[in-house]
Amino acid sequence: MPSTLNADLHCHSTFSDGTLTPAQLVARASERGVQLWALTDHDEISGLPQAREAANDAGLAFLTGVEISVTFIETTVHIVGLGFDADNAALQEGLARTRGGREQRAREMAEGLAQAGIAGAFEGALRYVGNPDLISRTHFARFLVDAKVCRDTNEVFRNYLVEGKPGFVPHRWARLHDAVHWIVDAGGMAVLAHPARYRLNATEEYVLFSEFKQHGGQGVEVVTGSHFAHEYGSYADKAREFGLYASRGSDFHSPAESSTDFGALPPLPTGVTPVWDALQARVIRP
Structure with a gap:
């Protein structure tokens, strides 16, 4: 698959905190020129059968996906899983525990x-x-x-709802080690989601990348709707530094709320290796 592939490997449906069904997401992605798509609901994979069926009907190449909430240095970090076996019992049990509470x-x-x-x-x-x-x-x-x-x-x-404001309540999510291993042991690739979003200093970010790689993480979101344009190059550099594949996804939640729609992201920067190069055998084609 070419590095300029219009892939969107991060979005959410009504099965977590999106406002569109998996079928509606497929229709929107397909209309906007997406060529490879993954549904990555928060800590939940029950929408994947609908997503797979809709993608097949629309002629859209598909990867299984999920976004797992992790607590790392008292910060909530997200790990995207791509191309895994959705029937894997350990993954299902781990996600159920993460949803608890x-x-x-x-x-x-x-x-x-x-x-x-x-x-x-x-x-x-x-x-x-x-x-x-x-x-x-x-x-x-x-x-x-x-x-x-x-x-x-x-x-x-x-x-509201953020640290220091009314309504904020911290939550202990999965451990980084566990989230990565649930994905990898289910045959998938663990991808560090939108790293620029986390309030980590340079040292803490380095530790995050190092531990993520040590536990078996293989990818990082470089081009994402949650990054500013100037951050694409920074995280392309991080991908090269840590030997990680580069991913791309809008983090789309809703037509009314999301700043980036399907098909609107720029290509990955040059000099990085796309995640889909390593996941070709896991792509579900119509």
Whole structure:
């Protein structure tokens, strides 16, 4: 596959915190020229059968995917898995454990918002949840926008639900070692998602990349809707430094909320090796 392939290997459906079904995502991706696609819902793979069927019907090449939440140096980090066996029991069990505890965390978030004068947030957030096991900050953000507490979800995350603001509740997710091994042991590739998003200093970021590689991680998102354009080159350099494959994905959640749509990302920078080069045998073709 060429390095200029229009691949989108990071997006979310109603099975986690997206607003479109897997079939709607496939239609949107296909209309916008995507050639290789993966659904990467948060800690959840139950949407993959629908995604695979829709991709096949649309003539779109497909990779299994997931985005696993990890706690690393008291920071939530995301690891994308691509091309794994979705029937792998250890992966399924690990994801189920990672999903556990979200409801209690959500109730504590609602309590914090209530103390700030915003009542009914838990019930309000539930109205936006396709999968109650995966209630998240994004669902609270949509409630706060529709309740006219904030103008948009960006304002929500400036004023609520983040550390030091009302409604923030930390959560202990999977360990980095475990998340990488669930993916790798299921025959897939572990990819460090949107690394520029994490509030890590240079030393902490180096440790993250080093431990990720040590545990068996093989890729990093270089071009992503969660990065600014000037960061593409920085993480292309990181990919080369650590011998990682380069990935590409919009991190699309919703037509109304996402800054980057399918098909809108630039190509990977030159001098990196795309993840799809290593995953060709795992691509499900129509």
